[in-house]
Amino acid sequence: MCGIVGYLGDRQAYDILIKGLKRLEYRGYDSAGVAMIDEGDFRLFKCKGKVSDLEDNVGVKVNTGNVGIGHTRWATHGPPNDVNAHPHLSNDGSLVLIHNGIIENYASLKAELINRGHTFKSDTDTEVLVHFIEDIRDKTGANLFDAVRIALSEVIGAYAIVILDKSNPNQMIAARKSSPLVIGVGKDNEFFIASDATPIIEYTRNVVYLEDEEIARLDRTEGLKIVTISNQNKDPYVQELEMKLEAIEKGGYDSFMLKEIHEQPRSINDSIRGRMSLATGAVRMSGVDEHEDRWNKATRILIVACGTSWHAGLVAEYLFEEFARIPVEVEYASEFRYRNPVIYPTDVVIAISQSGETADTLAAIEMAKEKGAFIFGVCNVVGSSIARATHSGAYTHAGPEIGVASTKAFTAQVSVLYLLALSVAMHRGVMKQERLNRLMAELNSVPEKIAEVLKTNDAVKAIASIYKDSTNALYLGRGYSFPVALEGALKLKEISYIHAEGYPAAEMKHGPIALIDENMPVFVIATHGASYEKVVSNIQEVKARKGNIIAIVTEGDKVVKELADHVIEIPKSDDSLVPLISVIPLQLLSYHVAVMRGCNVDQPRNLAKSVTVE
Numbered sequence: 001m002c003g004i005v006g007y008l009g010d011r012q013a014y015d016i017l018i019k020g021l022k023r024l025e026y027r028g029y030d031s032a033g034v035a036m037i038d039e040g041d042f043r044l045f046k047c048k049g050k051v052s053d054l055e056d057n058v059g060v061k062v063n064t065g066n067v068g069i070g071h072t073r074w075a076t077h078g079p080p081n082d083v084n085a086h087p088h089l090s091n092d093g094s095l096v097l098i099h100n101g102i103i104e105n106y107a108s109l110k111a112e113l114i115n116r117g118h119t120f121k122s123d124t125d126t127e128v129l130v131h132f133i134e135d136i137r138d139k140t141g142a143n144l145f146d147a148v149r150i151a152l153s154e155v156i157g158a159y160a161i162v163i164l165d166k167s168n169p170n171q172m173i174a175a176r177k178s179s180p181l182v183i184g185v186g187k188d189n190e191f192f193i194a195s196d197a198t199p200i201i202e203y204t205r206n207v208v209y210l211e212d213e214e215i216a217r218l219d220r221t222e223g224l225k226i227v228t229i230s231n232q233n234k235d236p237y238v239q240e241l242e243m244k245l246e247a248i249e250k251g252g253y254d255s256f257m258l259k260e261i262h263e264q265p266r267s268i269n270d271s272i273r274g275r276m277s278l279a280t281g282a283v284r285m286s287g288v289d290e291h292e293d294r295w296n297k298a299t300r301i302l303i304v305a306c307g308t309s310w311h312a313g314l315v316a317e318y319l320f321e322e323f324a325r326i327p328v329e330v331e332y333a334s335e336f337r338y339r340n341p342v343i344y345p346t347d348v349v350i351a352i353s354q355s356g357e358t359a360d361t362l363a364a365i366e367m368a369k370e371k372g373a374f375i376f377g378v379c380n381v382v383g384s385s386i387a388r389a390t391h392s393g394a395y396t397h398a399g400p401e402i403g404v405a406s407t408k409a410f411t412a413q414v415s416v417l418y419l420l421a422l423s424v425a426m427h428r429g430v431m432k433q434e435r436l437n438r439l440m441a442e443l444n445s446v447p448e449k450i451a452e453v454l455k456t457n458d459a460v461k462a463i464a465s466i467y468k469d470s471t472n473a474l475y476l477g478r479g480y481s482f483p484v485a486l487e488g489a490l491k492l493k494e495i496s497y498i499h500a501e502g503y504p505a506a507e508m509k510h511g512p513i514a515l516i517d518e519n520m521p522v523f524v525i526a527t528h529g530a531s532y533e534k535v536v537s538n539i540q541e542v543k544a545r546k547g548n549i550i551a552i553v554t555e556g557d558k559v560v561k562e563l564a565d566h567v568i569e570i571p572k573s574d575d576s577l578v579p580l581i582s583v584i585p586l587q588l589l590s591y592h593v594a595v596m597r598g599c600n601v602d603q604p605r606n607l608a609k610s611v612t613v614e
């Protein structure tokens with residue numbers, strides 16, 4: 001999952017490319033490169049490391065030309081190094097290309113090209129693609145636009161590409177399949193292109209989202225032309241971006257992750273606004289109201305997602321089964337798509353994704369769609385592939401989430417899924433109005449309660465300083481808090497690199513309790529609710545083996561306070577809303593531990609914000 005950017009216009013390309021790459025760096029950050037056309041030749045710079053390393057590598061920049069492409073990488077083929085970094089040149093050096101995705105049949109293409117005298121410098125599938133396009137161009141005499149189209153019709157895999165021909169500085173060719181690509185349309189045939197809208201927003205609000213298997217020619221004279229891989233003309237559909245520039249700045253915080261944790265009162269408010277009315281007692285989810293028939297006839301709900309979104313799906317399982325009384329199965333999208341699952345046309349599939357670009361979730365959707373299921377998407381990125389692939393859906397309005405570790409998107413997803421479950425329950429007539437009113441009022445008070453919990457930041461930081469050198473950690477929860485235990489463990493793993501596992505608290509006795517000793521921190525969500533007494537017993541089992549207990553408790557709790565080594569108090573709420581509040585201290589804790597261990601919290605090693613390849 002790389003970040004790609006391109007510019008064609010009257011401005012100096014280099015600055016625009018570098019700024020754009022920095023905005024996209026959350027997509028991959030193990031190597032970077034740019035290529036511009038200047039006086040009929042390529043100026044290509046690339047190296048291992050971050051965009052800032054590339055800037056150091058380029059040093060003082062001179063006139064860089066008005067057309068260029070840039071790339072920040074998350075390695076799939078070949079280790080992160082200077083040679084495997086993008087952009088890649090074609091065999092005769094006349095073409096240069098950047099790519100986000102995976103060319104699955106690159107090995108067979110490479111073998112053919114080697115037989116035809118091509119020589120390769122890198123281990124990448126991408127270099128094979130630009131050589132293949134050159135080969136098609138030379139063999140068929142086609143222009144670059146057609147050569148790209150013909151070449152891509154023989155390629156298997158996922159791609160978003162931009163390619164330049166050094167003999168034509170007035171043109172860029174781009175194409176996509178599975179990997180996202182947005183074109184920014186400026187004035188007088190000035191064009192910006194990128195993996196998402198963040199590098200484009202400061203220059204233009206007019207964008208075109210390239211669809212799967214579309215190829216675009218961006219030309220200073222002839223403007224924008226789009227065709228499909230089967231050479232059908234497509235009229236560009238220009239949309240206006242809603243996103244604001246300040247939404248993608250740090251806003252005075254040390255990191256995007258800390259900013260996004262503190263944005264949650266606002267992001268939850270924005271995600272529930274207009275979807276419920278305490279005055280009229282109505283919950284309004286257009287994706288349900290307009291498809292009442294599919295929801296009312298649904299015999300089962302299948303939830304497909306990955307990572308943190310999967311944890312939000314697990315919370316939704318408890319919500320839908322409790323409120324709407326529909327059986328729910330929560331599926332890892334990557335397993336679901338290859339398991340040949342039994343899917344009925346009466347199934348509703350809920351696909352959850354912050355980025356809306358996760359390849360496994362997208363593939364799971366396509367498969368379920370083929371089998372006649374009704375697909376409902378819950379996405380954060382407007383105009384994303386998943387949002388456009390579903391029959392209906394609801395956006396979370398969390399705003400851009402830049403930190404790789406998902407925080408505000410999780411609570412926004414759970415808030416939207418909460419309203420979805422309430423709406424379906426009302427449509428199916430299985431919930432009383434007074435219960436709905438009470439739950440909506442409680443949901444409405446969550447942002448305020450989170451603002452209260454954010455004030456425990458210093459106390460959480462103090463606890464983090466005690467456990468920052470741990471090598472392992474366990475997270476325990478029951479019922480609605482079990483998914484939160486999984487989410488807490490994932491947050492610690494992905495940004496501090498401490499091995500951590502989440503478990504249903506009762507599952508401890510069936511094995512994990514063997515891990516407990518005086519070196520094992522055990523984070524327990526022990527709020528007042530249906531399984532409180534049971535959780536207290538689980539805490540006693542851990543204490544009996546000298547484990548360290550850090551408990552999230554309901555304010556005023558006395559029992560767990562006696563047992564635990566540390567407690568973090570949160571305001572009381574209905575069990576079903578505890579996930580939204582209890583996850584906050586766990587987000588803060590993992591953040592502070594990671595900072596104290598000197599980790600890059602926004603760009604953890606080996607990770608990327610959206611996983612656009614399998």
Ligand code: AGP
Binds near residue numbers: 352404407
């Ligand atoms: C979470 O912090 C991770 N970034 C990752 O697990 C993420 O949730 C997963 O890749 C799914 O992404 P999506 O929500 O964009 O589909």
